[in-house]
Amino acid sequence: MQGKPATSTRQAIHEAGSALFRQQGYAKTTVRQIAAAAGSDPALVIRHFKSKELLFLETMQLTIDDEPLLGAPLEHLGERLIDLVIGIDGGARGVFLALVHGSNEPEIHKRLTDTHENVLIEPLRRRLSGPDADIRARLAASVVAGLLYSLWIARDETLLATDRTTLVARYGALVQHVLTPAA
Amino acid sequence: MQGKPATSTRQAIHEAGSALFRQQGYAKTTVRQIAAAAGSDPALVIRHFKSKELLFLETMQLTIDDEPLLGAPLEHLGERLIDLVIGIDGGARGVFLALVHGSNEPEIHKRLTDTHENVLIEPLRRRLSGPDADIRARLAASVVAGLLYSLWIARDETLLATDRTTLVARYGALVQHVLTPAA
């Protein structure tokens, strides 16, 4: 593995790190494992990314595709968001869990907080108006995060086995309820 | 520290471990730190508790005082629960966070799942009736967990700074909404 161009090695490390962090989390993943999985060695990992933590922060990023939310009618925003969130693929779920489990580390915690703000709160707030738009967006984000907590962190087997349509309808109605300003 | 009775040493280790796990989490707390804080040594920690993990599981336990919930009128259950949960003291909060952060470890994850079931879901289900009592209790537990997530895990500064009464009223109404059977 000597003649490999730099960009390839860097990318191989990036991909190996991303996969291992998602599967095992920050603490249990070692620089040696990443190097082995990338067909490289520990020194290269550090040389390319400065430290294990920086590699983690570079690979563990979550974004959301706004469009389904921006395009949805206001009165179906709750259902739409829950549908989006339940449909999140395994990769993004791994990133979320890695951030949560690793958030003992201050830098990782900061990333988790920013992600909560950018992925959940901000897209909602953009669709709301009125004096308490901000607090309503934050409360709704809490409710959505609660579902993620139950499904992925605590792993409530009953909810995991519940029909998706039911969950979207019932939980979505709840989110809708916080989003709607008091009459 | 030679003449100390066994029960004292054991208890000192128990207390030191409990405090350190709550403050620093599982991964960052070492057996050596626990021993030092207890005025003892690493060998005694293992001798008394078999392993670091078993000491963690023995010290990191959460329970809830049911009475305020059992005594509350059904139509104020939501508010009552949110009031209870927001008032949780720093010690219990530390235990919760240690369980969440440590839940990469299978045994710790099991403890977190059990705690979710026993502390949130079960007390609610006991107050509900009807065919979908179970699912309503689980959805309500999700909503409550969402608040814990926002306040303690993601640490939404705006929500943390929000007046307790407002939070109890608004978020409690939401919980109440899931708890109430569809008309």
Next chain:
DNA sequence: GTCTATATGGAGATAGAC
């Protein structure tokens, strides 16, 4: 850019004298 070898500093757990 790459990789071998190593520096440096821990960790959890155990053996065995007191």
Next chain:
DNA sequence: GTCTATCTCCATATAGAC
């Protein structure tokens, strides 16, 4: 029951030859 000394294993990160 207690503690000293140590075993064994592993980590992140770096130095320096190619």
